[in-house]
Structure formats: structure tokens, C-alpha cells
Amino acid sequence: MIRVQGLTKDYGARRAVADLNFEAKQGEIVGFLGPNGAGKTTTMRILSGYMPPTEGSAQVAGFDVVEESLEVRRRVGYLPETVPLYTDMTALEYLTFMADLRHLPESQDRAFETLKTVGMDGRANSYISSLSKGMRQRMGLAQALIHHPEVLILDEPTIGLDPAQVVEVRNLIRDMGKQRTVLLSTHILSEAQQICDRVLIINKGRIIAEDTPQNLQARLVGSERASLRVRGDGDGLAKVVQKVKGVRSVHVPGDGTLEFQFAPGQDVRPEVAKVVVGAGYDLLELRPVGMSLEEIFLELTRDDAKSRRKER
Amino acid sequence: MRNAWTIARREYHRFFASPIAYVVAFVVLLTLGIMFSITIMYYRQNALGGGYGAPPAPDMGGITGTFAFLMILMLPAVTMRLVADENRMGTMELLLTAPVRDWELIVGKWLGGLLYMLTLIGSTLVFAFILNALETPGIDQQQLMTSYLGLILVTAALLALGVGISAMFNNQLAAFFVALGIFVFLWWLVGFPANYVSAGSDLFSYLDMKAHFYDSMNQGVINLSDLAYFFSLIALGLFAGSTAVEVRRWG
Numbered sequence: 001m002i003r004v005q006g007l008t009k010d011y012g013a014r015r016a017v018a019d020l021n022f023e024a025k026q027g028e029i030v031g032f033l034g035p036n037g038a039g040k041t042t043t044m045r046i047l048s049g050y051m052p053p054t055e056g057s058a059q060v061a062g063f064d065v066v067e068e069s070l071e072v073r074r075r076v077g078y079l080p081e082t083v084p085l086y087t088d089m090t091a092l093e094y095l096t097f098m099a100d101l102r103h104l105p106e107s108q109d110r111a112f113e114t115l116k117t118v119g120m121d122g123r124a125n126s127y128i129s130s131l132s133k134g135m136r137q138r139m140g141l142a143q144a145l146i147h148h149p150e151v152l153i154l155d156e157p158t159i160g161l162d163p164a165q166v167v168e169v170r171n172l173i174r175d176m177g178k179q180r181t182v183l184l185s186t187h188i189l190s191e192a193q194q195i196c197d198r199v200l201i202i203n204k205g206r207i208i209a210e211d212t213p214q215n216l217q218a219r220l221v222g223s224e225r226a227s228l229r230v231r232g233d234g235d236g237l238a239k240v241v242q243k244v245k246g247v248r249s250v251h252v253p254g255d256g257t258l259e260f261q262f263a264p265g266q267d268v269r270p271e272v273a274k275v276v277v278g279a280g281y282d283l284l285e286l287r288p289v290g291m292s293l294e295e296i297f298l299e300l301t302r303d304d305a306k307s308r309r310k311e312r
Numbered sequence: 313m314r315n316a317w318t319i320a321r322r323e324y325h326r327f328f329a330s331p332i333a334y335v336v337a338f339v340v341l342l343t344l345g346i347m348f349s350i351t352i353m354y355y356r357q358n359a360l361g362g363g364y365g366a367p368p369a370p371d372m373g374g375i376t377g378t379f380a381f382l383m384i385l386m387l388p389a390v391t392m393r394l395v396a397d398e399n400r401m402g403t404m405e406l407l408l409t410a411p412v413r414d415w416e417l418i419v420g421k422w423l424g425g426l427l428y429m430l431t432l433i434g435s436t437l438v439f440a441f442i443l444n445a446l447e448t449p450g451i452d453q454q455q456l457m458t459s460y461l462g463l464i465l466v467t468a469a470l471l472a473l474g475v476g477i478s479a480m481f482n483n484q485l486a487a488f489f490v491a492l493g494i495f496v497f498l499w500w501l502v503g504f505p506a507n508y509v510s511a512g513s514d515l516f517s518y519l520d521m522k523a524h525f526y527d528s529m530n531q532g533v534i535n536l537s538d539l540a541y542f543f544s545l546i547a548l549g550l551f552a553g554s555t556a557v558e559v560r561r562w563g
Contacts, residue, residue, distance in 0.1 A: 048409045051561045073411040084406035088329045100318045101410045143406070 001026055001181055002047060002151060006056035009042050009205075016042040018205040019056070024198075026150075029177035031196030031213075032185040039205040040185040041081050044153050047183065048078035061150045061181075074102070077144035081155040083136050084143075087129035091120055094128060095142055102147045110146060118142045119168065133160045141169065145176070152176055154184040158191060170195050189213075201300060208300050224264050225289040228272065229257045231282035240279045244271050259289065315412045316420035323394065323424025332393075336386045337432055340379065347378055348439050352446065369447050373530050375439050376459040380466045380525055384499045387467070388491035390428070391474025392484045394421045395553065399482040399560075408561065418475060418553035425471045433463060455532035462529025465542040466521070470495055472549025479556035521545075 007020040017039040024030040032040045046053050047060055049069045058065045061075035086094055095111035104110045115121045118138040123131065128139060137160055144152060157173065158166045174195050176182060186192055192199045193213040201209040201216075209216060230237060234256040241260055242250050246268040251259045262268045269286060276283050327333040351370045395418070398404040407417055437460075444450045474491045481487040503520030506513040517523060524538040 045405075050405055050409050070411050070413070073409055076409070078409045080402065080405045080409075082402040082405075084401070084403040086326075086401075086403060088326060097318070097322050098406075098410070101315060101407075101412060103314065 008055040029182040031192035031199045034202040049073040077149035079144040083140035092124040229285040315416040319420025320423035324427045327428040392488040395479040414557040415554040469545035472546040476549040476552035479553040
């Protein structure tokens with residue numbers, strides 16, 4: 001359980017996090033989505049007991065992060081942005097050290113078990129300096145999981161992994177999220193969509209949107225988009241597509257490609273395909289266009305700026 | 313305290329994985345070995361002449377005294393990375409989000425360094441055994457024990473100050489030079505004004521570290537005020553280190 005109320009953090013004159021409010025329940029995976037410098041890492045550092053906030057309060061696993069910092073730290077697994085590893089230790093030594101710091105009984109067995117969980121048991125006696133980036137990331141994750149924490153705070157857990165490892169780590173996080181509270185940060189929208197139950201979009205230290213990934217996208221997009229491509233340069237294609245009922249607008253980037261928008265729920269793609277083929281074009285491709293994170297971002301930050309101007 | 317011990321153990325093992333530990337051990341043991349041989353040879357030469365005016369049989373004060381002096385130059389290299397390196401590598405974030413109190417972290421680092429130094433100090437006891445075998449009726453046991461106690465206290469105090477300084481920096485080199493500067497000040501410089509200025513001369517001579525060692529414990533004498541001096545420095549260093557870690561959190 002994570003509960004954040006009015007959380008604010010200043011670095012000197014710069015406000016990194018401004019009046020943040022949110023909650024995350026047990027069994028929930030909450031994604032923190034935002035550009036670099038949005039305040040994700042700062043928030044996570046406060047929640048993990050690394051630094052106190054300037055103002056506001058936060059409870060993690062039922063304890064206050066400032067007043068009962070040690071209790072919080074006992075119950076939180078934290079993977080910082082830069083994976084903190086001792087390169088002069090072997091994988092097993094490192095995890096055994098972490099287990100000892102957390103007073104876990106049978107620390108070496110526990111360490112080995114955790115290595116298995118992250119698929120690193122084959123490299124138990126390798127020095128961390130010899131591990132690849134992806135393996136180091138998994139070691140970082142192992143360190144956060146070793147004490148089976150109630151709350152997991154993961155700062156960019158899949159960064160630097162190859163696609164196969166990304167899938168593995170995501171599955172691992174999903175499994176973890178069944179009984180725990182997971183807060184993870186990412187700047188990859190598809191990642192948030194795949195594993196998070198809820199997404200908080202944060203920009204300049206403020207939460208500007210909070211919803212399930214599906215709702216968020218639907219709410220923002222307003223209309224669905226698709227793109228098609230024909231052989232040749234597709235002269236006159238725009239006019240043909242425009243006539244199809246349900247098509248709201250048409251945009252021609254050129255080179256035989258065309259983008260069109262339609263109301264959500266009214267899929268006009270079959271109609272469009274028929275009409276295009278009927279008009280004698282060779283249809284090569286017809287695909288939906290999702291909204292990219294960048295676009296959602298631009299959209300949201302524009303709204304954010306507008307509403308703030310209104311307030312004034 | 314258990315956490316401090318966990319950190320100390322890890323730090324102790326880490327020394328033997330780094331070249332610094334071996335370089336320090338090499339320089340210290342080489343210097344002491346040469347000194348020891350010269351002392352013995354000098355004594356033999358003069359004592360063989362025999363009779364009146366022969367020098368007194370050497371005791372272990374020469375070894376422990378030189379050791380303490382070497383620590384001024386060597387310990388900054390031992391302590392510089394203890395905390396500064398964690399800051400640089402980002403592993404500080406790991407330790408500060410583990411259920412470990414700030415002072416446990418600092419005490420652990422200090423204990424780790426002390427364990428390493430105790431190993432090195434212990435290995436110099438071989439000189440005591442040789443000397444004891446060479447002399448009849450053997451060396452002064454009380455002087456041996458107090459001089460080693462003094463050496464351990466000097467080392468412990470300098471280590472505590474060094475750890476405290478290391479906690480204030482991200483950069484090892486900065487930690488090294490600041491520690492060296494403070495050690496040189498405490499060992500050589502702070503005593504000088506006592507000879508020339510009457511005002512506060514008591515204070516200056518009290519702060520003079522070498523006086524608390526050379527003039528008492530290394531001679532076989534234990535004074536309460538010397539013990540108080542070293543324990544105060546240990547407390548000061550560890551407190552400064554814990555405070556530096558806490559300040560870092562607020563950064």
C-alpha cells in the first residue's frame with residue numbers, strides 16, 4: 001500500500017515534485033509515466049526512504065516514510081535508476097550481503113533462491129564486473145526482491161534489456177504484482193499498457209493524468225486513426241476516401257500513404273478498403289495508428305498549460 | 313549493531329580485493345623491517361664494545377612509534393574510498409534504502425578499516441617475538457602492551473576521522489587530501505604554537521596527537537587524559553560521518 005499526500009520536494013530553488021497525491025493498493029501495479037526530469041525518480045526516492053520530502057507526507061506499507069523510515073525500508077524493495085552493484089563481489093556474495101543487511105535467516109540459501117527467481121543461478125559465482133548490462137539489471141531486481149517485500153518500487157526496470165529479457169522481466173513484475181503493491185516508472189507507453197493496472201502521467205513534478213491505460217488512451221484519442229498505403233503515388237486517393245461515410249478527416253503525407261480518422265467504435269476500415277480497391281488502386285497496407293507517448297504527452301501538457309492559464 | 317558488523321565484514325574482505333591494502337601493508341612492513349634490522353645491527357655493534365656507555369637494549373617503542381608515524385601518511389589512502397566510493401558508484405542509494413541506520417553504516421565502515429589495520433598491526437608482533445628471543449631476560453612486557461594499545465588507539469582515531477571525511481566527499485582524491493591535511497595538522501602542526509604562545513598553550517599541547525602517544529603509551533605509561541583524547545577523536549569522527557550521511561539525504 002502506498003499513500004501520498006501533498007508530496008513536494010525542492011532542490012534548492014528548483015521544485016522537482018509539486019503537491020503529488022495518489023494511492024496504490026495491494027495487488028496493484030501502478031505505472032509512473034513521464035519524460036526525463038519529470039520527478040519520477042525523486043518521488044521514488046522519497047517513497048523508498050532515501051530522502052525526506054520538503055512538504056507533504058507519504059505512507060508506505062502502513063508506515064510514514066519520514067517518521068518510521070526504518071520500518072518502511074524493511075518492507076520496500078527498491079531498484080534505483082542506476083543499478084547499485086558492487087562489481088568486486090560475485091553475484092551470490094552480493095545477494096548474501098544484502099540478505100544479511102536485512103537479517104534474513106539462511107542468507108546464502110535465500111540469495112541463491114533469489115538468483116533462481118531472476119534466472120541468474122547459472123552465474124552465481126561470476127564477478128558482477130563480468131556480467132552484461134541485462135544481467136546487472138536482473139541482479140538489481142534480485143536485490144529488490146530478496147526479502148519478499150510488501151511494496152516494490154522499480155525505477156525503469158526494463159531499461160537496457162534485450163527484447164527477450166524485457167518480456168521475462170515484465171512477466172516477473174506481473175507475477176510479483178499479484179500479492180504486492182508495485183510502483184514502476186517507465187517512459188515506454190506500451191510497457192505501461194502491458195503490465196500496469198493504472199498509469200499516472202507526471203510532468204514537471206505534477207500528475208497530469210491518472211487512469212487505466214485503456215481509458216487513458218481512449219479518452220485522449222477521441223477518434224481512432226488508421227493509415228493506408230497504395231502502389232504508386234496515389235493521386236486522387238484523398239477524394240475517394242473522404243467520401244466514405246464515417247471518415248472524419250484525411251491527411252496525405254505523400255508517397256501513396258494516407259491517414260484518416262474515424263469515430264471510435266465505428267470501424268470504417270472495411271468500407272475504406274472496398275472503396276479504394278473499387279477505385280482501381282492497389283492496396284498494399286491498411287493498419288491502425290495508435291497514439292504515441294509523445295503525442296499523448298504533447299496533448300496532455302498542452303491541456304495542462306491551458307487549464308493553468310485559465311486559473312490565472 | 314548487527315548491521316555495522318555485516319558492513320564491517322564486507323569492508324574487511326573488500327580490502328583484500330583492492331591493491332591499496334597490499335601497497336599499504338608492503339610499505340609499512342618494508343619500512344619497519346629495515347628499521348628493525350638497523351636497530352638490531354646498531355645495538356649489536358655498540359653493545360659488543362661492551363662496558364660503560366653501551367646503549368640500552370632496544371624495546372618495541374621504535375617499531376610502534378614508526379608505525380604510528382607512517383599511519384599519518386598511509387591511512388588517508390585506506391579511508392578515502394570507504395564512503396566516498398559508495399557515493400560515486402551509486403551504491404550509497406542501496407545502503408540508505410536498506411534498513412540500516414546512518415550511524416551503523418559509518419561505524420561499520422570504520423570497524424572494517426580497523427579490522428584491516430589490526431591485521432597489519434598484529435603482523436608486526438613478529439618483531440616483538442624476535443626481539444624477545446634476542447634479549448635476555450626478554451623485552452619489557454608492559455611497555456609492549458601499552459605501546460600496542462597506543463598504536464591501536466592512534467589508528468582507530470585517525471580511521472574515524474578519515475571515515476568522517478570520506479563521507480563528506482564523492483571524490484576519493486579530495487577525501488585523501490583533506491584527511492592527509494587534517495592528520496598532518498593534528499600530528500605536527502597543532503603542537504607548535506604551545507612553544508611560542510602563552511595564551512591557550514594548554515589547549516594546543518592537549519590537541520597535539522603525537523604527545524598523547526610518544527610521551528606516554530609508547531613509553532609504557534597509560535594516562536586517563538590520553539585515553540579520553542583518543543576516544544573523543546573517535547566519537548568526533550564517527551559523529552561527523554553520520555551527520556554527513558544524514559545531510560546527504562536532505563540534498
